[in-house]
Structures are given as structure tokens and as C-alpha cells.
Amino acid sequence: MIRFTNVHMNYPGGNEALRNINLHIEQGAMMYITGRSGAGKSTLLRLIALIDRHTRGQIIINGQNLERVRNARIPIFRRHIGFMFQDHRLLNDRTVFDNVSLPLVIAGYRHQEIRKRVQAALDKVSLLQKANSYPMALSGGEQQRVGVARAVVHRPAILLADEPTGNLDPALSWDMMKLFEQFNQVGVTVLVASHDLDMIKRMSKRIITLKMGRILTHSGTPLET
Amino acid sequence: MNAATRKKNNRPEKKRQGEFKRRFDMWLLQHAQAFIYSLGQYIKHPVSNLLTTAVIGISLALPTSFYLLLDNVRHISSSWDGSLQITLFLETDVDEARAAEFANGLKQNNAILETTLIKRADALAEYQKLSGFADALNTLEENPLPNVVLVKPKLDTGDNMQTENLIKELEAMPEVDNAQYDSRWIKRLLYILDIINRLIVILSTLLAVAVLLIIGNTIRLAIYNRRSEIEITKLFGGTDSFIQRPFLYSGLWYGVFGGIIAWLLITISMQLLQDPVRQLTNLYSSDFQLIGLGLNSSLTLFASSIALGLVGSWIAVKRHLRAIEPV
Numbered sequence: 001m002i003r004f005t006n007v008h009m010n011y012p013g014g015n016e017a018l019r020n021i022n023l024h025i026e027q028g029a030m031m032y033i034t035g036r037s038g039a040g041k042s043t044l045l046r047l048i049a050l051i052d053r054h055t056r057g058q059i060i061i062n063g064q065n066l067e068r069v070r071n072a073r074i075p076i077f078r079r080h081i082g083f084m085f086q087d088h089r090l091l092n093d094r095t096v097f098d099n100v101s102l103p104l105v106i107a108g109y110r111h112q113e114i115r116k117r118v119q120a121a122l123d124k125v126s127l128l129q130k131a132n133s134y135p136m137a138l139s140g141g142e143q144q145r146v147g148v149a150r151a152v153v154h155r156p157a158i159l160l161a162d163e164p165t166g167n168l169d170p171a172l173s174w175d176m177m178k179l180f181e182q183f184n185q186v187g188v189t190v191l192v193a194s195h196d197l198d199m200i201k202r203m204s205k206r207i208i209t210l211k212m213g214r215i216l217t218h219s220g221t222p223l224e225t
Numbered sequence: 226m227n228a229a230t231r232k233k234n235n236r237p238e239k240k241r242q243g244e245f246k247r248r249f250d251m252w253l254l255q256h257a258q259a260f261i262y263s264l265g266q267y268i269k270h271p272v273s274n275l276l277t278t279a280v281i282g283i284s285l286a287l288p289t290s291f292y293l294l295l296d297n298v299r300h301i302s303s304s305w306d307g308s309l310q311i312t313l314f315l316e317t318d319v320d321e322a323r324a325a326e327f328a329n330g331l332k333q334n335n336a337i338l339e340t341t342l343i344k345r346a347d348a349l350a351e352y353q354k355l356s357g358f359a360d361a362l363n364t365l366e367e368n369p370l371p372n373v374v375l376v377k378p379k380l381d382t383g384d385n386m387q388t389e390n391l392i393k394e395l396e397a398m399p400e401v402d403n404a405q406y407d408s409r410w411i412k413r414l415l416y417i418l419d420i421i422n423r424l425i426v427i428l429s430t431l432l433a434v435a436v437l438l439i440i441g442n443t444i445r446l447a448i449y450n451r452r453s454e455i456e457i458t459k460l461f462g463g464t465d466s467f468i469q470r471p472f473l474y475s476g477l478w479y480g481v482f483g484g485i486i487a488w489l490l491i492t493i494s495m496q497l498l499q500d501p502v503r504q505l506t507n508l509y510s511s512d513f514q515l516i517g518l519g520l521n522s523s524l525t526l527f528a529s530s531i532a533l534g535l536v537g538s539w540i541a542v543k544r545h546l547r548a549i550e551p552v
Contacts, residue, residue, distance in 0.1 A: 049460070051551050079462035091454050103461040105258065108251035154461075 001027040001158065001189045002048060007057035009043055009213075017043040019213040021057070025191065025206075027157075030184040032200040033193045035210035041193035044210070045160045048191070049081055050074050062157055079107055082151035082188075084161035088143045090135040096122070096146050097131040103154040121149040125179065141172040148176070152183055159183060161192045170199070177203055255467065263474035266447075267482075274479075277443050281479055282486025284436050285530050288429035289518070290491055295421055297516050302414055311388075313374040313395060314403045321345065324372035327400050331376060336391045338379040345370045371402060433533060440479050440537030444472050448545045460551040469542040473535060480534020484527040491518055 002025040009018035018040045025031050033041045046052045048061060050069060059066040062080060069077050082103075090099045100121055104114045122128045125145040127138075135143055144164065151159055161180065165173035173196065181203070184190045194200055200207060209216045267274050315324055321344050328342040348370045353359040378391055388406060396404045448455070458468055495517045506513040518526065 051460075075459070075462045075464040075467075077462075078460065081462075083460055089453065089457055091457065102457065106458060106461050106463045106467060108255055110254070150461075 001025055001029070001062060002191070003058075003060045005058040005060075007047070007054050007059055009040075009047060009052065010055045011052075017213055018047070018054070021213075021215060023208070023215070025189060027189055028184070028187050029206070030181065030190040031192070031206040031208065032203065033191065033208055033210060034195060034197050034200060035216070036195065039210040040213045041195075041210055042162055043213075045162050045191065045193055048158070049083065049160060050077060079103070079154065080157045082154065082156035082159045084147050084151045084159070084164045086163035086166035088135070088147040090143060090146055090150075092135050095132050095134055096127065096138070099135065099146060100149045100153050102150060107154060117153055118149075121153040122146075124152070124182075125149045140167055141175075144168060144172075144176065145179070148179055152188065155188075157189060159188050159190045161190070161194075163194055164192065165194060165196060165199070173199055255470065259470035259474050263471045263478055266471070266475065267478050274482075277439065278479060278482045278486055280439055281436050281483030281530070281534075282490060284432045284439070285483060285487035285526065285533075286490040288425060288432050289487060289522075289526055290494065291421075291425045291428065293491065293495075293516065293518065293522075295418065295425060298418060298421075300516055301513060302411070302418070310406075311376040311378060311392060311395065312405045313376060313401050314405070315372045315374065315400050316402045317371050319372060319400050321372060323400070324374065327398075328374045331374065331395075334391075336379055336387065338377040340377070341375040343373040343375065345372045348373060433529070436483070436530075436533045437537040437540070440476055440534055441541040443479065444476055444538040444541035445545050447475060448472060448541065448549070452549055455546070455549045456551045459549070465546065469546055472542050472546070473538050476534040476536075476538020476541075477531060478534070479538075480531035481527075483534065484530030487530065488518065488523060488526060 002023070004021045004023040007018060007021040007023075008016070010016050021044070033044060035041055043052065047054050047059060047066075050066060053066070061077075064077065090096075091102075097118055101114050101118045104117060109117070119128060119131070122131055125148050127142060127145055127149065130138060130142065130146075135146065138146065144167070147164075151161070159180070164180075165176050168176060177192075177199065180190050180192060192200070207217075207219045209218075315327070319327070324344070325342055328340045331337055331340045345368050349362065349368050352370065353362050376391075376395065378388060392404050392406050395401055455468055495515060499515055502513075502515050
């Protein structure tokens with residue numbers, strides 16, 4: 001599903017964010033990326049979503065070589081990916097329902113289909129009764145769960161989460177991780193960047209640790225090259 | 226070709242048609258969404274949007290009302306064109322019968338619409354009545370006035386060459402002593418109208434640029450206010466055309482409502498002017514009526530206002546939307 005081969009990433013100005021990354025994540029797998037701030041966790045996710053382009057090596061996502069994805073095709077490519085952020089990035093002038101429906105509206109779904117899917121996604125994160133609230137009226141944990149619903153409502157093949165529990169207390173973080181596990185169980189490939197090593201160790205999934213842009217350790221299934 | 230292969234060949238064709246229809250439906254749906262969404266955004270912030278629209282409306286109303294003013298002046302001067310005439314003073318030795326014959330003969334000329342003969346006796350009688358020199362004139366043994374023929378040329382406004390040629394032709398006739406055509410003031414008026422026309426074109430262009438800038442700047446601010454929304458939309462696979470659509474429709478709405486405000490301003494001003502103008506023209510015993518915005522002018526006003534709205538927002542979108550990338 002996701003394959004990195006000798007991937008380097010230099011930001012303009014010479015900042016080398018990733019060095020020689022080799023990585024393979026099978027379809028339906030779940031993996032954690034950990035490391036200190038600045039180790040390259042976010043960069044890795046950004047390369048997968050084509051927010052940035054890598055400078056050397058090869059990345060293949062879902063059978064597509066990212067170098068061959070032209071800029072004009074990036075929007076279509078991204079429709080197979082769901083995103084989660086540390087700051088939930090919800091739109092405060094829209095209701096929970098409208099926030100969650102955004103990926104479906106973008107993809108041009110019909111109204112009835114949108115309603116059905118948004119309700120299913122909100123039900124999944126136990127926020128169906130808050131559909132008409134505005135994000136500001138929700139607690140931090142609830143806001144983050146709305147973010148999860150938005151990330152999965154269009155049934156993406158890959159779910160990318162960048163520090164999704166950064167602003168949550170341990171109990172809520174644990175619930176969030178369990179939620180990701182549930183999506184993974186129905187076939188979504190899940191990639192979570194988090195520096196909360198204690199918690200992700202308890203999840204017993206693959207973990208890669210980045211340091212200074214290199215893969216330092218790799219636990220779980222052996223590293224493929 | 227047997228039935229089986231035909232069926233097989235038909236299938237991809239049908240599939241393609243189905244795909245096309247699906248895409249077209251989606252395109253239509255997204256346009257409808259952007260159309261309604263942008264109108265909703267407009268109504269959501271009534272005060273600021275109304276202010277912007279009012280500025281657009283006034284900017285459009287100014288050149289339009291100048292144009293209407295010009296139109297009205299043209300209308301008045303064209304009704305004077307009918308009274309433009311050449312005065313022929315005939316030689317004193319041409320008697321009245323000969324003059325009448327001459328006047329009739331002129332009507333054969335293609336360049337002449339009609340002729341009126343003022344007999345020397347009538348002219349004297351009128352002059353005596355109007356001038357107050359009746360007694361003095363009575364002492365004259367002979368009528369000093371010549372027969373006069375008034376010639377109404379058949380020509381378009383401002384076609385000076387044609388008029389000049391006609392005058393030369395008439396002056397060359399043996400019966401004619403002198404031909405007068407006092408066209409200087411009407412020429413001046415026509416030139417002044419030309420200058421005003423040019424000024425209106427310049428003014429309209431400047432104000433159109435102003436409208437473009439106003440709409441462009443408003444859309445630019447809207448784009449930056451909704452930066453986070455644009456970033457998220459790009460992150461979830463929104464294409465550029467999807468993202469720019471609501472902004473282009475906002476421009477359309479500014480154009481539509483700006484046009485309506487301009488139209489209302491002009492129509493109300495016309496109503497306010499109607500009565501005083503009627504009172505004035507009554508003094509001149511004229512049945513002149515103010516020309517308002519007709520159907521054609523109204524449609525032109527709306528079309529230009531909508532076009533300016535779309536172009537203004539398009540420029541802003543092209544300039545500023547690209548710069549926003551998800552971070």
C-alpha cells in the first residue's frame with residue numbers, strides 16, 4: 001500500500017528532513033511513527049499526501065508512483081486519503097454535520113448519500129446527537145472525534161493522523177487510539193505519528209522511530225527493503 | 226456482426242455515456258451548491274456586503290447617468306435639426322411669380338426636403354408689425370426687402386460637406402443674391418457633444434476599473450478570511466475549480482446586486498427630474514420628454530455589471546487562490 005525506497009527529502013534552504021527512508025506498509029496494516037519533534041514524522045506524512053514532494057528516491061502509494069502524479073491530479077489522488085491533525089482544524093462557522101460532510105461535498109456526492117454517510121461516521125464516533133452543534137460548543141475530545149469522523153467519512157484507503165492525541169488527556173488518547181484500531185479492522189491502512197511512546201507501545205502494533213530524519217528502530221514485523 | 230459481438234461492443238459505449246452523465250450531473254450539482262452557498266454568504270453578512278454593493282452601484286450609476294444626459298441632449302438637438310434651414314435672399318429684380326416658380330423648381334433637387342417662399346410684401350408686413358418701425362417704413366416709396374425662400378435640406382446631422390455643397394450650388398443660381406446658413410452654433414454644440422461623449426467613455430473606463438478593483442479586493446479579503454477552509458478543502462481533494470467556484474459566484478452576486486442598485490438610483494433620479502423638466506419644456510411649448518433607461522440600456526447596464534463582477538473575482542481568484550497550499 002505504501003512503499004518508500006531510498007527516500008530523501010530536503011526542504012528549500014538545505015534542511016534535510018528525511019534521509020534514505022526505506023519502508024513498506026501493507027494494505028490494511030496499522031503503524032505508528034514516533035520520534036522527537038523535528039525528527040521527520042510530519043514530513044513523512046506530508047510526502048504521502050503530496051503536500052510536499054520528496055527530492056530523491058521513490059514512493060509508491062496504492063500502486064501509484066508519486067513522481068508520476070501531476071499537480072493537476074493531486075486533488076483526485078488525495079481523495080483516497082483521510083487526515084487528522086493535532087489541532088482538529090474544524091471550520092468554526094459550520095456545524096459538525098457540515099464539517100464532516102466536507103470530503104463528500106468535494107467528491108460530489110448527492111445529498112441523500114451525504115446525509116447517510118455523515119450520520120454513520122458521527123454514529124461511529126458517538127457524536128450523532130451533536131450533528132447540529134458548532135465546533136466551539138464541543139469539548140476538546142469531542143472536537144477531535146469530529147476530526148476523526150471527517151477523516152473517515154469518505155472511506156479512504158489510507159488514514160493519516162499527525163499527533164492526533166497531542167491535546168488530549170491519557171484516557172481520551174487511549175479512546176482515540178482504540179477508534180483508529182476499529183477503522184483499521186475494517187480494512188483502512190492507518191498511519192499515526194505520535195511522540196507518546198508509552199501509549200503506543202501498549203497498542204502492540206508496528207512502530208518505527210525516527211531520529212534526525214533516519215529510521216532508528218523498527219519494531220513489529222521485520223523491515224523490508 | 227452477430228448479436229453477441231454487437232452486444233459486447235455496445236457495453237463500453239453505454240458505460241461511457243453513463244459516466245459522462247454522472248459527471249455532468251455532479252458538475253451541475255456543484256454549480257448549484259456554489260450558487261446557493263455564495264448567495265448564503267452574501268446574506269449572512271448584509272451590512273458589509275451592502276456597503277460594497279452600494280459602492281459598485283454608485284460607480285456604475287455615474288457613467289450611466291452621464292450617458293443618459295448625453296442621450297437626452299442629443300434627442301433635443303436632433304429635434305432642432307429639422308429646423309436647420311438655408312435662407313435664400315433672391316435678387317430684387319425677381320418678382321413674386323418668378324420667385325414662386327423658383328421655389329417650386331428647387332423641390333426637384335434631391336438634397337432639398339422642402340421650400341417655403343416668403344413674399345417680399347408679407348416680409349415687409351411682418352417686419353412692420355414686429356420692428357416698431359412701421360411709420361418709418363411707410364415713408365419708403367419702395368419695398369426694400371427681397372423675396373426670400375427658406376430651404377430645408379434633406380441631410381443627416383453634422384454632415385457639413387453636403388450642406389456646404391448645397392449652399393454653393395444655390396448661391397450660383399442666377400435668381401439667388403445670397404444664401405445664409407447659420408450653422409456655427411449647432412456645429413459647436415455637436416462638437417461639444419462629441420467631447421462630452423469622449424469624456425463619458427474615459428470616465429466609464431476609469432469607473433469600470435474602480436469596480437474591478439473593489440470587487441477584486443473584496444474577493445481577496447474573502448479568500449484570506451477563509452484561508453483555513455481552503456486549506457482543508459485542498460487537503461481533502463478539492464480541485465482548484467471547486468474551490469474558486471463560490472468566489473466567482475460571489476463576484477457574480479456583487480455584479481447582479483450592484484447593477485440593481487445602479488438601476489434603482491437612475492430610475493429614482495429620473496422620476497425626481499421628470500416634473501421640473503416638464504415645467505421647463507412647457508415654457509418652450511415643447512412636448513419634450515426625458516428619455517429614461519430603456520430595455521436595451523438596462524440590459525447593457527446589467528450585463529456590464531455582471532461581467533465586471535465576474536472578471537474582478539476571476540482576477541482575484543487567479544492571483545490569490547494558488548498561493549494557499551495546505552501546511
